[in-house]
Amino acid sequence: MAKPTKITNTIRSLRFNADEMTQAELGEKIGVTRQTIIAIEHGKYSPSLEVAFRIAVVFDQPVDDVFIYSPTK
Template sequence: MATEPLTIHNRIRTLRFEAGEMTQQALADRVGVSRQTINAIEAARYSPSLEVAFRIARAFGKPLDEVFQCLPSPG
């Protein structure tokens, strides 16, 4: 079954800025992961589980699709 390649984008950096320049460590503490994991998610080097994605969205008080977007991969 052929599937279209997708890339997951996120607005975590923007949302941290809007939340009064919330630090990665503060977000990590709220979500229950390490600061390095938040950094990896923010840089799109790691796609989190659905549970962690929901926790991140909840930390910003936003729905999931305002934090993560799934777009077709370029090329």
């Protein structure tokens, strides 16, 4: 069972809108493995602040548009 997290993200749709960027390509750009991208997308891993910013930079989006904190979730 996945660990519940209050942070969701829009990485999957951002990848799709960025010429259907693969998880491996995104991982390579930010210096993590494809499995870590999969874990982040599925909410099984909350990345460090630095990796969160790197992802936001890749998609040219503010970090709070990529990661959404929902305290009531």
